[in-house]
Amino acid sequence: MIRVVIIEDDVRIAGINQRFVEKVEGFEVVGIATDREQANEHLDILEPDLVLLDLYFPDMSGLEMLQHIQRNYPHTDVIIITAAKEFDTVREAIRGGVYDFMIKPVVFDRFQEKLKAYQKYHEQMQLLGGANKQVDQQGIDQLLWGTGDRSDKDAYLPKGIDRITSEKILAYVEGGEELWTAEELGKRGGFSRTTARRYLEYFVEKGVLVADTSYGTVGRPERVYRKV
Structure with a gap:
């Protein structure tokens, strides 16, 4: 099971995200944090595989939390779920190492698609991080594009398309x-x-x-x- 912590200050939205997660096979929500203190406690104690992170909090910046996770919890991945649409914010999140980015309001079909894609990535990371700790080009392609076959047109975007x-x-x-x-x-x-x-x-x-x-x-x- 992929262990998920939701960091979201709106309790109602956090509950919706929890229900969405629990509808996707292979995932479980192990904690919900609504502020900085709870977030730090959940990260320390629960050591989740994946964090679903909002960007707007009364007592912290979601981008700062992303940086904190990247520095201190290298085995925890982050998907941002936020109403923020500013390009600079999106770019900073990508540069900060976020796995993926969803814009609110999120419908379940899109949510499930993102989690399923992450599930494949997570499984591949587990496989490649096994005994020999070595990776070939095919393994890298599978991590970056979701497939080792670059002839799959849906596996990657063409040049000039982000x-x-x-x-x-x-x-x-x-x-x-x-x-x-x-x-x-x-x-x-x-x-x-x-x-x-x-x-x-x-x-x-x-x-x-x-x-x-x-x-x-x-x-x-x-x-x-x-x-x-």
Whole structure:
């Protein structure tokens, strides 16, 4: 069983996350902490495999807690679950060693998908950290991409496409307007028009979006995107 500690100051949300965890086979919640003191006690006593960490607390910064975990509990992984959407925050969390990042509100299907992916990663880490303590290229690929076969198109993202950025853009598209242009998405998300266009075309290739040409009121052609 993968032992999970939830660090979340909102008791209601912590309870929801606990129920989600307990619905995924192979995971168990061994503790819930709502402040810094409880978090430190749970980490010391319970030594969890995985922490589900919020970023906003009255008495601490979640990013500081992430750094604390990385320094003092090297065998504990972290998935951040937060309402924070600022790119700098996401980037700092990634650089701080977070395994994954979920934006609230989290639906169960997405939650389960993330935990299942982590479960495979955790199992592979256990396997590779066995008796010989050595790893080959295939083992590294399995850790980084979830597979040793790089021909699997869903195992990794193409050059120029970042997973966190793609999820952020997809969240805008799924929760926003019916039609999007690269310029509109760029303004909304703080991206350049070129970056927004690259990700929109990526989602077209993946079958998530479809693209069309709109000529507008002055006849100037413009590429527009909508959900499938």
